[in-house]
Amino acid sequence: MVLNPVISKLSGKLVVLASSSPRRLEILTNVGLRFEVVPSWFKETLNKSLFKEPHQYAVETARQKALEVARRMPFKHLKTPDVVIGADTIVTIDGLILEKPRDKQDAYRMLSRLSGKEHSVCTGVAIVLCNQQENEETEYQTIDFYEETRVKFADLSETMLWDYIDSGEPMDKAGGYGIQALGGMLVEYIHGDFLNVVGFPLNRFCKQLDLLFNPKPTSNEVVHTDVRCNGSTTDPIENRSTTSSLSSPATSNPPQAEITIQNGPPTSPAPKVKRKDGQSAPDDSSWALVNSLSKCSEGQENMSAAGSAVPPVASRGPMNLVIEKVHADDLKRIIELMDGFKASKALFTASKMRVFDLLQKSPGLEGAEVARGLQASLKGTLCLLEACVSLGLLERKQGANEEGVYENSRLSQRFLVSDSPSSLLGYMAHSDETVWKLFSHLETSVREGTNLQAKVSAQTTNDLFQDMYSDDERKLRFMKAMHGIAAVAGPAVITAFDLSRFKTACDLGGCTGSMAHGLAKAYPRMSVTVYDLPSVVELSGTFCPPGLDNRVSFVAGDFFKDRLPKADLYILARILHDWTDDKVHALLSKISDACTPGCGLLVSEIFLYEDRTGPSQGLLQALGLGPGKQRSAGEYGDLLESHGFTVSHIAHTHSPLDALLCIKD
Numbered sequence: 001m002v003l004n005p006v007i008s009k010l011s012g013k014l015v016v017l018a019s020s021s022p023r024r025l026e027i028l029t030n031v032g033l034r035f036e037v038v039p040s041w042f043k044e045t046l047n048k049s050l051f052k053e054p055h056q057y058a059v060e061t062a063r064q065k066a067l068e069v070a071r072r073m074p075f076k077h078l079k080t081p082d083v084v085i086g087a088d089t090i091v092t093i094d095g096l097i098l099e100k101p102r103d104k105q106d107a108y109r110m111l112s113r114l115s116g117k118e119h120s121v122c123t124g125v126a127i128v129l130c131n132q133q134e135n136e137e138t139e140y141q142t143i144d145f146y147e148e149t150r151v152k153f154a155d156l157s158e159t160m161l162w163d164y165i166d167s168g169e170p171m172d173k174a175g176g177y178g179i180q181a182l183g184g185m186l187v188e189y190i191h192g193d194f195l196n197v198v199g200f201p202l203n204r205f206c207k208q209l210d211l212l213f214n215p216k217p218t219s220n221e222v223v224h225t226d227v228r229c230n231g232s233t234t235d236p237i238e239n240r241s242t243t244s245s246l247s248s249p250a251t252s253n254p255p256q257a258e259i260t261i262q263n264g265p266p267t268s269p270a271p272k273v274k275r276k277d278g279q280s281a282p283d284d285s286s287w288a289l290v291n292s293l294s295k296c297s298e299g300q301e302n303m304s305a306a307g308s309a310v311p312p313v314a315s316r317g318p319m320n321l322v323i324e325k326v327h328a329d330d331l332k333r334i335i336e337l338m339d340g341f342k343a344s345k346a347l348f349t350a351s352k353m354r355v356f357d358l359l360q361k362s363p364g365l366e367g368a369e370v371a372r373g374l375q376a377s378l379k380g381t382l383c384l385l386e387a388c389v390s391l392g393l394l395e396r397k398q399g400a401n402e403e404g405v406y407e408n409s410r411l412s413q414r415f416l417v418s419d420s421p422s423s424l425l426g427y428m429a430h431s432d433e434t435v436w437k438l439f440s441h442l443e444t445s446v447r448e449g450t451n452l453q454a455k456v457s458a459q460t461t462n463d464l465f466q467d468m469y470s471d472d473e474r475k476l477r478f479m480k481a482m483h484g485i486a487a488v489a490g491p492a493v494i495t496a497f498d499l500s501r502f503k504t505a506c507d508l509g510g511c512t513g514s515m516a517h518g519l520a521k522a523y524p525r526m527s528v529t530v531y532d533l534p535s536v537v538e539l540s541g542t543f544c545p546p547g548l549d550n551r552v553s554f555v556a557g558d559f560f561k562d563r564l565p566k567a568d569l570y571i572l573a574r575i576l577h578d579w580t581d582d583k584v585h586a587l588l589s590k591i592s593d594a595c596t597p598g599c600g601l602l603v604s605e606i607f608l609y610e611d612r613t614g615p616s617q618g619l620l621q622a623l624g625l626g627p628g629k630q631r632s633a634g635e636y637g638d639l640l641e642s643h644g645f646t647v648s649h650i651a652h653t654h655s656p657l658d659a660l661l662c663i664k665d
């Protein structure tokens with residue numbers, strides 16, 4: 001766990017520590033957290049006998065302390081915090097809860113009870129997230145947990161006890177001692193987090209923040225034991241008598257996190273990020289996840305309306321909604337999959353509107369300036385910019401005004417601006433204009449087993465390109481898409497094997513010549529011919545001006561009908577998957593005929609895993625149900641061996657395209 005990125009997630013938020021404990025203040029200050037201290041007025045008078053387990057009492061007290069401050073601040077301090085942290089430390093021994101001693105005699109009673117024995121120090125922590133709703137109500141979401149540390153005291157003599165009591169140290173400390181100072185002399189050993197005994201379980205707190213802000217896709221840990229949503233504005237203690245952890249079965253280690261959500265009284269502080277269009281804006285996708293979970297208090301319909309998924313509902317009472325135990329990572333994954341199309345469309349739209357080009361030219365624009373630059377509505381632009389921030393495509397930085405300014409992220413600088421050598425804008429446009437439309441026919445296509453292309457264009461042949469190239473705009477868009485992918489995937493393919501022994505190469509279906517230029521650059525003694533259909537070759541100059549590299553030349557022809565140029569190495573990059581088996585065999589036998597023994601054939605495709613369980617990029621491409629099919633490296637190997645080649649190397653490149661090199665027998 002990296003602490004700083006977790007703590008830094010709180011920067012820019014108004015974080016409040018609802019405790020006057022100088023030790024908690026010091027622990028949190030030491031890790032660089034910026035916060036205000038507003039001691040809670042909540043009296044620590046909860047009836048201990050109501051709690052099955054001592055830690056439940058500590059957690060409840062922490063929660064009440066934090067909620068009291070969260071509710072008070074908008075009225076007394078005229079500002080709404082973003083996060084309030086409450087904590088309560090108790091010492092327990094023999095089922096008895098020891099808090100701060102009332103006087104010296106009380107301290108003596110406590111310390112002599114602890115002498116020579118092991119006891120438990122438990123700190124309950126509550127993190128209250130205050131989210132202002134559009135209706136001006138503030139929603140309080142509480143994440144709480146506890147940490148337990150076992151401490152063993154040495155046998156304490158009377159003199160030692162009274163010396164310690166007379167030092168004055170025990171008086172403001174749970175259990176009557178402070179481990180970080182003189183009290184440390186009383187301790188024989190501890191098991192667990194030292195800082196927890198001091199008063200704040202920093203490690204667990206950071207882990208909790210990490211779960212909240214950086215949910216891990218691979219972890220199997222159950223994060224949310226219960227998500228309880230309470231739509232009422234009544235006293236939370238009353239509600240808890242039926243719904244809180246008090247009524248849940250007692251739990252032992254590891255402590256579990258709970259999220260409770262309560263709507264509080266209306267308040268009118270400023271939202272976290274104020275936008276010019278008057279809407280409040282979530283500024284972190286993890287917050288949005290929590291926020292969307294919180295919407296369950298308004299029922300399923302509202303959650304859907306908020307654009308997020310509805311976790312399964314197990315049961316619902318008149319006041320409280322209990323949501324089935326959810327596996328946080330599973331929930332996140334399924335929501336990501338459901339929302340995947342929204343993310344794609346936001347990416348396509350921002351790319352098409354040239355948001356990234358604008359911000360590349362003028363970094364640090366405010367939302368209103370971007371809207372003007374795009375000649376688009378302010379409201380729509382702000383929504384798009386914020387969505388892009390949440391997707392990691394843009395960054396929002398501090399500007400002269402409250403709403404901040406926008407800049408391209410590293411990702412968009414590399415892939416989404418027109419003049420980047422790795423620009424994928426062409427692929428975005430092709431995905432948006434062509435593939436998106438094809439996939440809207442997916443169900444029919446799956447039912448009928450027909451290819452998507454045929455559904456859209458009433459195409460009658462098994463040649464995808466005949467249809468695609470009948471429209472110049474589509475053809476150019478497709479070529480730009482191929483050019484972009486070849487530029488980013490090409491280097492890994494070209495350098496997957498040492499190809500320096502081949503002096504002449506022919507890239508069949510080489511399109512714009514992107515791969516060919518890469519080859520010529522990587523192998524200074526190699527000449528490369530790009531072979532493609534005449535209508536493609538005639539546009540290739542748009543991408544790679546003639547003369548860019550005099551070792552690269554273009555030849556127009558049809559690889560099914562015409563004679564292939566002579567070469568020591570043939571390349572088929574993203575060709576074979578597009579054609580029926582008949583056509584694939586026809587092409588491979590032509591290449592085989594053109595090869596002399598020792599000639600090479602490099603096939604580059606997305607290779608499916610041998611058991612066909614991935615990668616999803618290849619299997620989703622196969623869903624297009626074109627006339628061809630996706631294959632594994634093993635299947636390609638068999639195919640090539642049936643045409644007189646021996647597989648020499650296979651490379652899973654971790655770039656969008658894998659590669660296989662085979663040699664003519």
Ligand SMILES: C[S@@+](CC[C@H](N)C(=O)[O-])C[C@H]1O[C@@H](n2cnc3c(N)ncnc32)[C@H](O)[C@@H]1O
Pocket residue numbers: 465482483485486508509510511512531532533536557558559560572573574575578
């Ligand atoms: C999917 S693209 C792959 C482009 C390039 N190899 C790459 O990886 O970026 C298929 C290419 O095959 C070309 N092609 C299709 N039919 C062809 C044919 N009969 N003869 C020559 N080239 C053809 C297309 O024009 C297109 O450039």
